Amino acid sequence: MTISAAPIHAGPPPLRDRPSCADCPIRYRAVCAHCEGEELLRLERAKYYRRIPxxxxxxxxGERMDFVASLIDGVATLTQTLEDGRTQMVGLMLPSDFLGRPGRDRAGYTVTAITDLNLCCFRRAPFEAMMRDTPRLPARLLEMTLDELDAAREWMVILGRKTARERIASFLAILARRAAALKRLEPRGQIRLALPLTREAMADYLGLTLETVSRQFSALKRDGVIRLREKREVEILDFDRLLVECGDGEGAG
Amino acid sequence: MTISAAPIHAGPPPLRDRPSCADCPIRYRAVCAHCEGEELLRLERAKYYRRIPxxxxxxxxGERMDFVASLIDGVATLTQTLEDGRTQMVGLMLPSDFLGRPGRDRAGYTVTAITDLNLCCFRRAPFEAMMRDTPRLPARLLEMTLDELDAAREWMVILGRKTARERIASFLAILARRAAALKRLEPRGQIRLALPLTREAMADYLGLTLETVSRQFSALKRDGVIRLREKREVEILDFDRLLVECGDGEGAG
DNA sequence: CGACATGTTGATTAGGGTCAAGCGAAGTGG
DNA sequence: CCACTTCGCTTGACCCTAATCAACATGTCG
Structure with a gap:
């Protein structure tokens, strides 16, 4: 995968395929989750779809951002880079996550499409108008932002206090939980996971180097915690055992 | 300072001193910042003050929390502890910050008063009713939550990618910025700072040990970046020089 | 005064970073 | 079509930063 630097500018909404919100796979988890009737119609009229390779x-x-969007499908990352090239991932965007911030016209972080993306976009101005007019939209966005804040804080514990092995285990547990949440299940037993990130991207997530990530995957495999089917496909042999490896006692996370 | 484990239960609002919101020192930065007229009156009737030693x-x-509050004065921390005792601070609450979350009745983190605190409290139910009725309250809370999320992400970069020396420098820069923001200034030149935290608490903030924190303070002193007036009072000799020590090129933070 | 919390500094160690070599798969171009 | 490159990944050798263990100084409080 090659990272291209060409920015995307939100032009006039293309009038191509515009499926009904009723059929949307993220309808009940996205920012529009609480909207119905007139509110939903207004969103439906304003939305436009965009695909990103x-x-x-x-x-x-720091770049200007003239739209906001819900991630319908795919994986994107938010990253921050220090002057000498060290980079830290500060957000992992999965389906139903929201991109952009009402009230701020500039991106705080570099946003990169890891897989092909499917976005449900709104131009800033109409979206912010709806934020003022309809109470359900800002209420849902507040909920989602609080969830993101919780995730960021869990991440801070990982970055500040966990060993390399615990970080990998915690990362796998997070992925397993989010995958299970989509199916409305609790993760347990044996779980097969597709890893959306390269070793390097995981390292940027976890505050490690890609070599350490690779070594810890090997160690967890050697110790019978996981099995590597492909380089990008992991099998967790027993979720409870994985939780032990995370370092935080029991229910945390 | 001794950490006592006795929880605080929000009983019926004590009817003691209840200064007018008009005189409140955090009036224009707190959750109530955008409220006026009728909205402010409603908050004023519902509020009650609480002092915490x-x-x-x-x-x-995980504990039940039946109130929310604005921090009027003092410093509090949010911390998470792993089973074996490792602790990581995940939030540093300064005046005007908001404690608690509408929609969630349980605390996500351990909240500790570092200095004596002055809180402006509301019981959950009436506060959540106002969140539904008045648009300005949730709007402001969303703004504040987004700011907290930004701060958490800046913190993630510190924890994931910075050296011990850079972490200390970044911490001092953050404190200087927040202190300056209260006076509506940009931090520059020589700045005197009171450190609200012990070396151990700073270590918990920065993902270090207290020994490393102490050593890095000594090193920054030796290198002429700071001067230590008292153990808990630092003088930044030149803010621009400090920023160089933070590791992130220029404007970041 | 003794007990305890806080902070500084030194010696040693270990976990993870850095540097380096090599492998397999997928492109790419001659 | 096949040499050649590139990318993603693994593994090894070595080194360095910060953790750990320890001693000691200072200040506060009962």
Missing amino acids: AGQVILCA | AGQVILCA
Whole structure:
């Protein structure tokens, strides 16, 4: 995958395929989750779809952003880079996550499409108008932002206090939970997971180097915690055992 | 300072001192910032003040929380502890910050009063009713939550990618910025700062040990970046020089 | 005064970073 | 079509930063 630097500019909404919100796979988890009737219709009229190919840099930190979007499908990352090239991932965007911030016209972080993306976009102005007019939209966005804040804080514990092995285990547990949540299940027993990230991207997520990530995968495999079917497909042999490896006692996370 | 484990339960609002919101020192930064007229009156009727002594644990992670509050004065921390005792601070609450979350009745983190605190409290039910009725309250809370999310992500970069020296420098820069923001200034030149935290608490903030924190303070002093007036009072000799030590090129933070 | 919390500094160690070599798969171009 | 490159990944050798263990100084409080 090659990272291209070409930015995306939100032009006039293309009038192509515009499936009904009723059929939307993220209808009940996205920012529009609580909207119905008139509110939903207004969103439906304003929305437009956009596809982004894997590898594309959608926005650079500090760049002007004239749209907001729900991620319908795919995986994107938010990253921050220090001057000497060290990079830290500060957000992992999965389906139903929201991109952009009402009230701020500049991206705080570099947004990169890891896989092909499917976005449900709104131009800033009409979206912000709806934020003022309809109470359910900002209420849902607040909920989602609080969830993101919780995730960020869990991440801080990982970055600040966990060993390399615990970080990998925690990362796998997070992925397993989010995958299970989509199916409305609790993760347990044996779980097969597709890894959406390269070793390097995982390292950027976890505050490690790609070599350490690779070594810890090997160690977890050697110790019978996971099995590697392909390089990008993991099998967790027993979820409870994995939780032990995470370092945080029991229910945390 | 001794950490006591006694939880605080929000009983019926005590009817003691209840200064006018008009005189409140955090009036224009707190959750009530955008409220006026009727909205503000409603908050004014519902509020009650509470003082917490330094060292008191206000809430333990997972505990029921039947009130929310604005921090008027003092410093509090949010911390998460792993089973074997490793602890990571995930939030540093300064005046005007908001404690608690509408829609969730349980504390996500352990909240500890570092200094004596002055809180402006609301019981959950009436506060949540106002969240539904008045648009300005949730709008402001969303703004504040987004700011907290930004701060958490900046913190993630510190924890994931910075050296011990850079972490200390970044921490001092954050404190200087927040202190300056209260006076509506940009931090520059020589700045005197009171450190609200012990070396151990700073270590918990920065993902280090207290020994490393102490050593890096000594090193920054030796290198002429800071001067230590008292153990808990630092003088930044040149803010621009400090920023160089933070590792992130220029404007970041 | 003794007990304890806080902070500084030194010696040693270990976990993870850095550097380096090599492998397989997928492109790419001659 | 096949040499050649590139990408993603693994593994090894070595090194360095910060953790750990330890001693000691200072200040506060009962």
